[in-house]
Amino acid sequence: MADSLGGLSGVMHLVHTPDDAEKKANTSKCHICLRSTGLSREHVPPKSAYNNYNGLWEHLATQGNKLSSRSMRIRGGFHVKTLCADCNNRVCAPYASEYVEFVRHLVETPLLLDQSGEARVVSVRQNTLFIAKEIMTMILAIEDLPFVELHDELRHFVLHPDAVLTMPFDILAFLVPKSPETGTIAPFHGRVDSFASGFGFTGGEISWYPFGFVYAAAIGPRYRPEKMTNVNAWFSQRPSRTPGSVRLFCRVTGVESMSCALGAKRKRPQIDRLL
Numbered sequence: 001m002a003d004s005l006g007g008l009s010g011v012m013h014l015v016h017t018p019d020d021a022e023k024k025a026n027t028s029k030c031h032i033c034l035r036s037t038g039l040s041r042e043h044v045p046p047k048s049a050y051n052n053y054n055g056l057w058e059h060l061a062t063q064g065n066k067l068s069s070r071s072m073r074i075r076g077g078f079h080v081k082t083l084c085a086d087c088n089n090r091v092c093a094p095y096a097s098e099y100v101e102f103v104r105h106l107v108e109t110p111l112l113l114d115q116s117g118e119a120r121v122v123s124v125r126q127n128t129l130f131i132a133k134e135i136m137t138m139i140l141a142i143e144d145l146p147f148v149e150l151h152d153e154l155r156h157f158v159l160h161p162d163a164v165l166t167m168p169f170d171i172l173a174f175l176v177p178k179s180p181e182t183g184t185i186a187p188f189h190g191r192v193d194s195f196a197s198g199f200g201f202t203g204g205e206i207s208w209y210p211f212g213f214v215y216a217a218a219i220g221p222r223y224r225p226e227k228m229t230n231v232n233a234w235f236s237q238r239p240s241r242t243p244g245s246v247r248l249f250c251r252v253t254g255v256e257s258m259s260c261a262l263g264a265k266r267k268r269p270q271i272d273r274l275l
């Protein structure tokens with residue numbers, strides 16, 4: 001079940017660590033509508049999607065030029081303060097409730113094994129376009145402001161309930177087991193595989209029991225992307241009137257956090273950058 005990505009320690013990471021001024025800038029405007037207004041607390045994933053309890057997380061910290069991994073306590077579930085109250089409570093609320101229904105369905109319904117015995121076949125009765133919009137809301141919430149400002153089309157997709165989107169990167173989904181070490185928040189970054197062939201990567205990951213996804217512009221074969229499911233069609237197509245199904249593999253993580261790649265053994269949820 002758990003996919004080991006042990007070869008990752010040889011990967012060079014291209015990571016920009018925001019200084020205090022950049023951190024402040026990141027939380028100066030809403031990441032959806034870009035208005036400079038009071039920002040409210042946004043849980044990623046939504047609080048009712050099993051993200052509502054206290055926990056110890058491992059996060060990537062900087063000391064001078066050195067990167068290291070440190071433990072930190074997060075109370076009441078992982079959250080950021082990057083969305084305005086209007087986007088949070090009005091625009092994105094229907095997406096969040098659709099997403100919550102979807103992940104609760106994953107937990108409460110017995111999932112059938114597919115013919116290979118490795119993947120589960122999951123029925124999807126919810127509005128897949130709204131699930132996609134919640135996925136995009138979560139991505140924009142954890143990304144920094146330059147990323148958000150660069151991608152007008154992603155914000156437009158969230159701001160307009162009927163809008164569809166041809167994705168500029170792949171959304172690769174999987175099931176996440178309920179286990180103390182699962183949970184990965186890794187914003188967009190690059191990895192060079194000069195020393196660890198097949199581990200090149202450009203993208204990010206948000207995974208939390210029971211569902212996770214990687215958003216990837218490029219992903220090396222050593223991450224075994226064939227054991228993740230491309231759900232880009234949820235973004236580009238109007239939702240089907242008849243319930244569909246999706247085949248999902250179960251994995252602890254899609255691409256691992258940078259904290260783990262620095263040599264920290266995974267014992268708890270991981271976060272790579274705090275806004």
Ligand SMILES: [Zn+2]
Nearest residue numbers: 030033084087
């Ligand atoms: Zn807003």
